[in-house]
Structure formats: C-alpha cells, structure tokens
Amino acid sequence: MPDPRGAAFPFRIDEQTGGIAMTEGPEKIRDDLRVLLGTRLGERPMLRDFGTRIHALAHEPDDDVTADLLRKQAHEAVVRWERRVVVTRARVDRAREGELHLVLDYVHSDRPVAAQMIIPLV
Template structure:
C-alpha cells in the first residue's frame, strides 16, 4: 500500500514562476506543496491591484510606493499592505507577520520580511523579498 501525505496533497500544484518548459517532457514546470505556496506569495507581491482584468482586487499595491521617500511610516504601511494581501489571497497560510526595512546595502531597495505557518503541515517559513523603490536613481 502506497503512503500518501494528504496534508501536502492539499497544498496543491501550480505553475512554477517564472514560467518554464521542461526540455525533457515538453510540459510546463510545476511547483508543489510548500514550494507552491512560496510561488503564490511571490505572485501576490508581484501583481499590482488592477493588473488582472477579471480579478482587479487581486495582488498587493506596493507599486504606489515607487519613487517615494522611504520613511518609518512608509515601511509600516508597506508591511501592512503585504500582510493584508496575504491574509486575503493565500488561505493556506496563517500567523502572518511582516516588516519592511531599508536595505543597508542598497538605499534604492527595501527588504520585505515575511514569516508564516503553513496551515496543513504547521511548518514555519520565512521569506525576504527585495523590492526596489528608487531603481535607477543615484543614492
């Protein structure tokens, strides 16, 4: 009898991003289990609200901070925006915590820190997403 991890099956399978074709099988590469959730989190962060015609509320509105002044208030607002988007659009995770800080190595970039727990497996995960606020500007 084959053992199946039904908790991981629940996490699903989705396209791997960026989208790639497997040269051996000719099929689109996929991500499964926790990797699928990480891909989903990145997709939510990379998609601006209004970008999807049939789903205009999907995504995270980080683009409104482009070319803005990075202050403590702006970082707090960005962290809240990310947290609310993940709560709304990724039901497979819980205990979501976010904070945003200016990258000490690059003044044109902020680091979005995300931690969460996968509901089905109770596994904790952390992700640091670099986001360019003032790309191409001299610091």
Template sequence: MRNREFLGQGLAFPLQFDSSGRLALVGGERDIEQSIFIILGTAPGERVMRPEFGCRIHELVFAPNNAETEGLLIHYVQEALARWEPRITVQDVLVSPSPDNDAMVLIEIRYQVKDTHDPRSIVYPFFLMGEE
C-alpha cells in the first residue's frame, strides 16, 4: 500500500475518458512516465499560476546540434527532473542523434523510482531546428 500512495495517481495525459465517461486516471510508474513527458514538454513561463514549472530545453530549439548543446540538454533535463519529479532519482541522461531524422535528438533518461528502487528508462525525442 505504501508504494501505491508514494507513486500516486493522476489524470491520464493526454486527457482521455474511461469506459464510464469519467476522466481516465493512471497510477504508479505510468504516472511517473507521463509526469516526465509533461515536465520536459513544458517551457518555463508556459504554465498558468506556476510560471517557473517546466524544462529549459526549449531554449535550445534553434541551437546547433553539437557537443555544447548536448551538454546543455543534459543539464536542463537533470535540473528540471530534480526540481519537479520528487519520486525519482535521475541516474543518467544521454543524448544521441536520431537515426531517422537529422533534426532530432533522443534524450534517454535513466532513473530509479525512489520508493520501489525500480530502475527504469525513458526516451524523449527533441527537435533541434539549428541556427537560422
């Protein structure tokens, strides 16, 4: 019971309805995965009533795809998840080019769920438009 309470439950993202017509809920590890995507997908200043929420990776959309940008992506992801997702410990963040798209990098986040010590990873695709 303790694990379930710690991991929590939240609205499914994107919003959807269950078979009874109510807003669908997700819990446990799936809730954490969706939370990570919400944090990384939100630029600071975008959320009403909590303008500091989000991740600064959006500042890099027009940055060149080079080692400096890769380092900033890693830093911004670690910083945002440490601040906004208390249920996990980030173990590593890796950035690699997408094999299918030159404008995309794949951000792999390796983390551990604090309450269960369950190691997990998730890949977040991010587009770099390059310098204009």
C-alpha cells in the first residue's frame, strides 16, 4: 500500500514550488488526525458523523469526569475514522490549571511506526 499523500494541514502554499503544500506518509496521517479531532460533530454537511464532541466540553468543569469524556470521545473518533492507526493509549494530562492536553499514543497499522500526538485543549 503506497504512503498516503494529500494537501498539508493547515492549508498553505509551498514556497519552493508555488503550489499547494503536500504531505505524505506519517506526517499526512498526523495531519488527518488533527483534522478529525479539530472537527465538530455535524460540521461537515456531507459527512455529519465525522468529527468529535470534544468542543462541546469546553465549558465543562476541569475535573476527572470531563477529562475521561475527552479521552473517550477522541479515542472513539480515531477508531471509527482513522483506520491507518491503532491507538495504544489515550489520556488527558493537566498541564496547568484550566489547561488540558489530549495525549494519543498510536502505531501505524501497516508498518511498525509508533507516534505520539499531544493536542492542547484550552
């Protein structure tokens, strides 16, 4: 299976070619995970089930229940929509008071590449 290739996220122009910046392989998968986790459920008109409810938890109390909901919703979205990775661990860390980080440890399903993604949730 060839490496996935597509437009980089966030969208930008490649300074060297003047065309659309592209990414491929592990970086493309990482970009696609950012898109998935940054999309509100129902935001995409033609794909209403794509995304997460993470944004709906922004004003909830900073407690263990909210952290567990964040972790679970992110994990479920990745399992459903991103078949190129297997999540080995998902957790929410408290960086400072009122600042949470979603930490996803994953491996690529088609090769022995492990990666970690840390997403600030403020």
